[in-house]
Amino acid sequence: MNNVKVAVEKVVKSFGSLTAADNIDLDIMEGEFLTLLGASGCGKTTLMRMIAGFETVTSGRILIDGKDVTHLSPRDRNLGMVFQQYSLFPHMTIAENIGYGLRARRLPEAEIRNRVREMLELIQLPHLAESKPPQLSGGQQQRVALARALAGRPSVLMLDEPLGALDQKLREQLQEELRRIHRETGSTFLFVTHDQEEALSLSDRIAVMRGGKISQLASPEELYLRPANDYVADFIGQVTFIDGIWQRSTGHVTTAYGQRLKAEIELADGPVRLAVRPENVRLAEADAPNSVNGTLVEMVHQTGTTTYQVELPNGLMVKARQLGLREARLQPGTPIGLHFDTCKLAFAQI
Ligand SMILES: Nc1ncnc2c1ncn2[C@@H]1O[C@H](COP(=O)(O)OP(=O)(O)O)[C@@H](O)[C@H]1O
Ligand SMILES: [Mg+2]
Incomplete structure (x- = not known):
């Protein structure tokens, strides 16, 4: 070979x-x-x-x-x-x-x-x-x-x-x-x-x-x-881009909507674009500790998984994917929390 x-x-x-x-x-x-x-x-x-x-x-x-x-x-x-x-x-x-x-x-x-x-x-x-x-x-x-x-x-x-x-x-x-x-x-x-x-x-x-x-x-x-690059990230699989300011000393990115997200990335301090995969976002109760509040907009069921589309207060749409059928209590319009895994994918903002 x-x-x-x-x-x-x-x-x-x-x-x-x-x-x-x-x-x-x-x-x-x-x-x-x-x-x-x-x-x-x-x-x-x-x-x-x-x-x-x-x-x-x-x-x-x-x-x-x-x-x-x-x-x-x-x-x-x-x-x-x-x-x-x-x-x-x-x-x-x-x-x-x-x-x-x-x-x-x-x-x-x-x-x-x-x-x-x-x-x-x-x-x-x-x-x-x-x-x-x-x-x-x-x-x-x-x-x-x-x-x-x-x-x-x-x-x-x-x-x-x-x-x-x-x-x-x-x-x-x-x-x-x-x-x-x-x-x-x-x-x-x-x-x-x-x-x-x-x-x-x-x-x-x-x-x-x-x-x-x-x-x-x-x-x-x-x-x-x-x-x-961000083109490939978006083309291969699904991704939500979240812009913010990265500070290595704190290990956090401060996002445009005010929330701090934990990150492990190899970039210099300054403006970065996080790329978040749906499987790295989990649903939580609204106002749960360390979560971001949003509103559930849509749920799409695929074989074995459900993808939840959640709108943040600044209008940003984030996708969260979980195994299994959707939970019955979740309806469009429901306030919901999102928990982000430590973000490992990011690009320099140009
Ligand atoms: N014989 C040709 N004459 C002029 N333009 C062409 C010719 N063949 C392809 N192109 C152009 O070259 C670009 C690439 O085309 P192509 O290789 O067919 O793309 P893809 O297969 O990825 O869809 C397109 O903008 C297309 O219009
Ligand atoms: Mg072709």
């Missing part, structure tokens, strides 16, 4: 006056599942297309297995691609679709048959070998597209929002399937999504992108626990 599979070096892409990739450096390690995550328009597809060779670079270099491929055509880079649209050939059988690229490369017929069978087993659809794509569900078609992309044993499999057209339940199934296939093949996966939950559940590492730049590249845990 210590070899660099793909190296992106100082890559810039301009479309006229727009910079879609702004001096990007990125190493993708052999066998890893790396995700480009970011809002629509931040440059994910452009970066992937440059690695695949469908888009030229304005400047910079791209290496695959240590070899400079910057000016090679896509077919000389040996990469597999899967898109949101399944793009299978409707008149060909599933087996023919999976073997299509191998046939184009003129592999011996016996080897093609073997690989197609192997791929059908990998996606657990051997019984559909002779069906045609229109007879398959969306999820099945996307598994076939995956098999077709993997059949040529690509050095990297690239997936651009491949689950975007599927409903939530199916997405979750396919995510599990992708994790299994990644594990079983040991291939290098480069995945693109704008969905943070999807990125968190699939990836070894995530590159959070913003405006053509990589804002932070790290494991899901690292991004959540140690976001490099």
